[in-house]
Amino acid sequence: MNQILPPHDTDIEKDVLSVMCNRPELIYQVENILNTECFYRMDHQYLFDVIMNIHNSGSSVTQSAILHQIVPTGKKDILATYQEIKKFFTSDRHLASNAEVLVELSTKRALLVKAYELLGMIEKNAQIEDIEREVSEATNIVISRNTNTEPILMGEAVDGMLELMNREKTEGISGITTGVSILDSITGGWEFDDKVIIAGRPGMGKTAVATYHANVAAAAGNPTAFVSLEVRPSKLASRMISNSSGFSASDITKGRLADNQKKIVVERGNSARKLPLYFYDNTRSRDINDITRTLRSWHRKYGLKIVFIDYIGLICDRTVKNRSDKTAVTESVQSKLTELGDQLGIPLIIFSQLNRENESKSDKRPTLNNLKSSGKLEEDATRVIFLYRQDYYDANESDSRGVDFIPSHNIEYIFAKNREGELGPVELKCNVALNRVYEISRVPAAQPQLNGFQKNESLNGHSHSFN
Structure with a gap:
């Protein structure tokens, strides 16, 4: 089987990082959505970690703070990436939606890796129980990575409450009887x-x-x-x-x-x-x-x-x-x-x-x-x-x-x-x-x-x- 190019979108990665660098007050929109693996390019991963380390420390994500983290390392490629991304900024309107795209792409990459592992196991005639376990882990990848980040609104919570209240009861209880x-x-x-x-x-x-x-x-x-x-x-x-x-x-x-x-x-x-x-x-x-x-x-x-x-x-x-x-x-x-x-x-x-x-x-x-x-x-x-x-x-x-x-x-x-x-x-x-x-x-x-x-x-x- 021919190797499949891992799904990614470099331009969207640049767009997200540029907003985080130029409009750091908007980082809160994506801090619970993104992680390092959401970025395909290694230099983008490194820059994301630098930005989030500053943000999580409670400091302001300024150009000075970012350079203070990068320059002492001597990583000229990262410095060049940062300078390129600073100039890439156009708009911040699509930050959240672009972040969701990166999550989806990273999930697909993880599933691709798991698919190759499954193919290898099948080629080696592995036990079906071991294969089933890998399939279960693949399911967990989707559940854990591609999570819904939208809040549950009060109206939805009330609807859920009314659904619980009106559940059909058996002998006066809504759950499974204990027998006592x-x-x-x-x-x-x-x-x-x-x-x-x-x-x-x-x-x-x-x-x-x-x-x-x-x-x-x-x-x-x-x-x-x-x-x-x-x-x-x-x-x-x-x-x-x-x-x-x-x-x-x-x-x-x-x-x-x-x-x-x-x-x-x-x-x-x-x-x-x-x-x-x-x-x-x-x-x-x-x-x-x-x-x-x-x-x-x-x-x-x-x-x-x-x-x-x-x-x-x-x-x-x-x-x-x-x-x-x-x-x-x-x-x-x-x-x-x-x-x-x-x-x-x-x-x-x-x-x-x-x-x-x-x-x-x-x-x-x-x-x-x-x-x-x-x-x-x-x-x-x-x-x-x-x-x-x-x-x-x-x-x-x-x-x-x-x-x-x-x-x-x-x-x-x-x-x-x-x-x-x-x-x-x-x-x-x-x-x-x-x-x-x-x-x-x-x-x-x-x-x-x-x-x-x-x-x-x-x-x-x-x-x-x-x-």
Whole structure:
């Protein structure tokens, strides 16, 4: 294939630079539009950087200031370019529109480079997954470079508000139901722009809560992705079927059920086959780039409406140079998850582990300080919810004293951050053996009778073994 000349327009580059040199008070019109790569010629890139360095320092962009930056370098070609461009000035009327043209041309150049890379990969018979990743990066080039710089006017914002206000509601909420009415009343359901962190120490029921809410979302007809980096899909399915069948996930997967009970599980399982629920297997890559690429693909293919990730602390990023720098890896993962949620426009429910700081306190309920390296994700999150089960600590205490323990099945959803609602704890019930969350005032469906061999150990005081 013949090489294509990278698209560019030298005259427009000169026109933009001449306005910036001769009418520096207009730089504000393009300072958030242009960057160095918008210019094709190297001398134009250098001169743009000189002008912007002066401008960003707070100094006036005068001829004296520009020459003071150029002359000591001895770059006579840049000096000649500057003198030529100073004389090139004709009008400032097209500064903004010309800047948009330069952005578009630079985007095309970047895409051309990516196209050659793709051709090279195809010639070398690269893996289709690697090619797909490059295609995704090409899409990101367009999204990140060719951005709309026009403001959203107040009238448009009001129109958007009215559209949100008049959204069709299902059972009184505009988002995807959590499955618990009191949570729906606080949150309005999982909303399209939600990035929710649900965090807890081991034994607080994170996976039980995740599978419950994901199952409810899918059962309501919402295509749901479940990314689990700890539990295999077959085990996750058993947790979800335990809710509808009334048999514990442990009994289901360990073959403790009688034949008539197995028939119930088979029946519930066959009904569940139809759910729009898509699992990311824990045996797959744990790299954030592979995970986000997969979710983008699923979004195009299945029309995802919500994503659950259990849990963020197990995700890595191969693009971070120093992979042993946990802070750098965490920040990169968080940034890419935030970007994913913004691009897809669907709620992300992200589960996270808490540090041990609260374990030494008498009241072990967590606070925001207990989030592990949450940084950007906490800043961008619409909600941060902590899970707390006193049963976990009481069961351990009973074991150490050698006394029987009767679980209360109480769980607290502690709203530590909530941009559009109240803060504080919401007391619910959570039967972790059946992966069931319900309100204290509501009596859950009756559980089928189990014989002595089949009785679930977690219902006899070991519910803390579930996470």
